[in-house]
Amino acid sequence: MTDLTGRTAVITGGGSGLGAAIARALHAAGAHVIVVGRDAEKLGRVVDELGPRARALTCDVADAASVDELRARLDGTEVSILVNNAGIPGPVAALTDIDVDDWDEVFAVNVRGTFLLCKALLPGMVARGEGDVINVASVSGKRPLAHRTPYCASKIAVIGLTSTLAFEVGPAGVRVNSLSPGPVQGPRMERNFRLEAERSGTSVDDAEHAFVSRAALGRMVTEHEVGAAVIAMLGMPGMCGADIDLSAGMVA
Template sequence: MTILPLEGRTALVSGGGGPLGRAFSVGLGRAGARVILVGRNEQALSGAARRVALEGGTVRTAKCDVSDPASVTTLKDTLADEDISVLVNNAGVAGPVKPLTNVTPDEWDGVFAANVRGAYLMCRAFLPPMIAAGRGDIVNIASVSGKRPLLNRTPYTASKMALLGLTRTLAGEVGPQGVAVNSLSPGPVRGPRMDHNFRLEAELTGSTPEEAEHAFASRAALGRLVEEDEVAKALVAMLAMPGLCGADIDLSAGMIAPS
């Protein structure tokens, strides 16, 4: 009988109703984990949960705004009966596509609330039981765009760089207590979110969405976007590497490779 790599573990995925959250959850379920999907959109969560179940996974959903301390506290209380040993901080927003001088303070704060504050609040809520158990994994979903320039996207890139700093410092804090903290930095992942970004970029530059996509993908060594299932497989692989801690895994088709 084959033992799946994550059998017996429970994984909490924020932003679980989005395309990438759904892909992560399906991958975790296939690897044997019990999956808890968290997000603000109950309809999207239900759709993602059905997909996980169709793939043979065990799944539960819970509504939560990870940027709101009260909502995260309620989530922690709701899930008090769960032995969560994997936390995937995937919730986030793309933010505005415009020069920094045109970005409003509310737009800036909104990006950091979802992309950084949310990860902090989720770690603060769900780390204590992991520390008490002497085991656990946290994976923060960062981005290759936190490590190289992405014009007209300063709030997003700054927030993803902040996640890298959170990952490395938190790894040093809780690693000695048995909890591994790492980050996964995808490049451009094919899907609705990137399609939306390409449309905004086209409007800003006077090009077509297809031209915007080609210009973006051509920066990668492999000359293409990353697929959702590739990112999900990378997450599962990271969780199967017990010595991985304080690391950032780049999965960008070579987006940070010199051109």
């Protein structure tokens, strides 16, 4: 396993799901872990689970003032790993039925949040001449997914942000990459399958089967696999500006 002893990582959306799984993987690899999110109770449970070398800071990544406050609270902390994981799935509906406010909320969290955290923490990495940013995108940004236009559009925006930012800060020794998971086992996908079943008039099992049958492995990936992928990416010093597909072959 890649040894991250002595490095400090910030993980947004770190109170549950993929964020918590990534925090566990980073902590197991030796990093000091700072989980960031809006729900102090959830963040506290992750910190209690991890124990030493872990702490929690509340922040609304879509709010510039909240991110500025987070940056101030991190003053003096050498953050060398930033995982922009915070995201929301948004509505499941035809584009013509989506409210403008719902569209804007998806982009505020998924794209604006990534931008604001990079803007806040990259200067320190650039000044020190080293660092890693991993933006969590999705295979849904790279292939059609009907009735999920705001989510898909936001995730392809994250991939575009990643590839461009890599060329801005790569010369300073900072690597920027994105990780695109496919469907991940857990509450979020269960919610999506329920909504799709209601929309299409099928069963939840049928909705799930139709979705995962598109993958070469015929299954979803796990939260543990996503955490392991982050560690693997951090162990590849020559990788910058890449988007890594972790989808069980969803876009093979």
